[in-house]
Amino acid sequence: MDYEFPENLKYTKTHEWVRIEDNTASLGITDYAQHQLGDIVYIELPEKGANLERESTASEIESVKAVGELLMPLTGKIIEVNNNLVDNPELVNSSPYDSGWILKLEYTNELEINDLLSVEDYKRIAEEEN
Amino acid sequence: MIQELKKTPFYNIHVNLGAKMVDFAGFSMPVQYDSIIKEHEAVRSKAGVFDVSHMGEFLLEGEDVVDFLQYVMINDLNLLEPSKGQYSCMCYDNGTVVDDLVYYEENPNRFRMIVNAGNVEKDYQWLNEHIGNRDVKITNLSSERSRLAFQGPKSDEYLQPLMDVDLNSVNRFYFARGNLNNTPIFIARTGYTGESGFELSFDNAFAEKIWSDLIQTGASPAGLGARDSLRLEATYSLYGHEINDSITPVEAGLFWLVKPKEGIDYIGKKILLEQKTHGTERIIVGLNLLERGIIRENFKIFKENVEIGYVTSGGYSPTLKKTIALGLIKKQYKEVGTKLEIQVRNKNLKGIVVSTPFFRNV
Numbered sequence: 001m002d003y004e005f006p007e008n009l010k011y012t013k014t015h016e017w018v019r020i021e022d023n024t025a026s027l028g029i030t031d032y033a034q035h036q037l038g039d040i041v042y043i044e045l046p047e048k049g050a051n052l053e054r055e056s057t058a059s060e061i062e063s064v065k066a067v068g069e070l071l072m073p074l075t076g077k078i079i080e081v082n083n084n085l086v087d088n089p090e091l092v093n094s095s096p097y098d099s100g101w102i103l104k105l106e107y108t109n110e111l112e113i114n115d116l117l118s119v120e121d122y123k124r125i126a127e128e129e130n
Numbered sequence: 131m132i133q134e135l136k137k138t139p140f141y142n143i144h145v146n147l148g149a150k151m152v153d154f155a156g157f158s159m160p161v162q163y164d165s166i167i168k169e170h171e172a173v174r175s176k177a178g179v180f181d182v183s184h185m186g187e188f189l190l191e192g193e194d195v196v197d198f199l200q201y202v203m204i205n206d207l208n209l210l211e212p213s214k215g216q217y218s219c220m221c222y223d224n225g226t227v228v229d230d231l232v233y234y235e236e237n238p239n240r241f242r243m244i245v246n247a248g249n250v251e252k253d254y255q256w257l258n259e260h261i262g263n264r265d266v267k268i269t270n271l272s273s274e275r276s277r278l279a280f281q282g283p284k285s286d287e288y289l290q291p292l293m294d295v296d297l298n299s300v301n302r303f304y305f306a307r308g309n310l311n312n313t314p315i316f317i318a319r320t321g322y323t324g325e326s327g328f329e330l331s332f333d334n335a336f337a338e339k340i341w342s343d344l345i346q347t348g349a350s351p352a353g354l355g356a357r358d359s360l361r362l363e364a365t366y367s368l369y370g371h372e373i374n375d376s377i378t379p380v381e382a383g384l385f386w387l388v389k390p391k392e393g394i395d396y397i398g399k400k401i402l403l404e405q406k407t408h409g410t411e412r413i414i415v416g417l418n419l420l421e422r423g424i425i426r427e428n429f430k431i432f433k434e435n436v437e438i439g440y441v442t443s444g445g446y447s448p449t450l451k452k453t454i455a456l457g458l459i460k461k462q463y464k465e466v467g468t469k470l471e472i473q474v475r476n477k478n479l480k481g482i483v484v485s486t487p488f489f490r491n492v
């Protein structure tokens with residue numbers, strides 16, 4: 001299986017990708033995760049301003065056959081959500097790392113970044129699961 | 131112990147096409163090749179080919195087949211004639227469903243029956259237990275024959291050039307025997323998608339050739355995911371969901387299947403006719419959501435915080451581009467336009483009872 005995992009991102013074992021920028025992070029689900037879910041038809045986005053703990057559910061992602069969760073990779077406050085996904089949830093399938101981004105957060109505990117996975121470590125996890 | 135999944139004669143084809151394979155009724159089956167939505171749309175716009183070889187196929191032979199089927203089936207065999215098929219249920223004494231199925235009359239002493247994959251052994255046993263002293267012999271052909279569904283608005287146009295029978299002469303629910311590119315097949319104008327189309331049965335030896343002939347017409351491979359979304363739009367019952375051994379055909383809205391058959395006794399007759407006349411405490415209705423979200427089977431349904439039923443099937447409709455579902459609810463809430471709530475994990479979404487079918491082209 002050929003999945004795309006950009007080198008410059010961090011990952012979680014629950015298949016989120018994270019792009020760290022100063023004190024914020026934008027994130028979404030990986031190419032592997034979108035492929036496993038299949039055609040995505042609805043995304044429940046979190047409220048802007050919500051403060052969420054690491055590993056709590058930030059968003060529910062419904063495909064034709066299944067439902068997946070986006071878990072917070074870092075504790076923080078939601079500062080932006082991708083409202084394009086309301087009418088175009090399929091962007092997560094077609095462009096998981098770019099126009100299919102899901103939310104942006106302001107993280108509150110910098111140390112948690114150390115727990116995120118490198119692309120090599122994540123690739124191994126995705127391959128094993130596959 | 132892990133039991134190895136059974137494979138249909140098309141298994142290698144599915145794997146080579148990169149299908150996502152899942153366990154369905156003990157078979158390794160393709161849920162999708164690429165995208166459920168694309169496969170669904172291919173069937174609605176042109177034609178799709180489905181491997182349905184996991185389903186069961188029985189041959190019933192003998193002097194008393196008609197009498198036997200009149201006893202175990204709720205539909206009326208008097209409406210049949212040679213070269214015609216009929217959809218029916220066989221029920222328990224209490225009216226709940228052993229299985230729903232289609233049988234085809236080749237002649238009064240020979241019927242072909244197609245049953246649900248998950249019920250093959252149960253049905254075979256149930257049928258045999260009820261033959262009594264009638265002259266009926268049942269042969270299970272499930273593993274020696276292959277079955278494909280060829281469904282969509284272009285199915286006639288695509289298939290006719292390959293066939294030596296005039297498909298126009300095969301009306302809905304009728305069947306013929308003919309050759310597809312010189313290969314002998316049984317072909318019925320039946321289906322489970324809400325589109326025109328055919329269901330084919332043939333010897334396993336021809337499986338790969340027929341698959342490739344059908345794909346070359348321009349039809350797309352379609353998996354079980356699209357099969358389910360298409361049948362839900364068309365509002366066809368699925369065993370284990372809308373009907374099962376605790377739901378009757380009348381509750382499932384299949385009251386038209388329950389026939390009076392005067393002078394003929396059949397299993398479940400008493401309670402089913404009573405239900406058909408007087409109604410049931412619960413009934414299956416169509417549902418839409420009044421807000422965004424997806425509802426799926428087993429989600430609970432409420433009216434003003436009182437639980438009134440549950441979702442039997444639900445999901446996203448690629449054709450209507452919204453959530454559709456079927457729910458088994460208390461009868462007093464069945465009217466179209468009734469507002470209710472469906473529990474989606476930790477919250478309730480507003481829903482409404484709507485008329486069915488959601489979508490059909492046949």
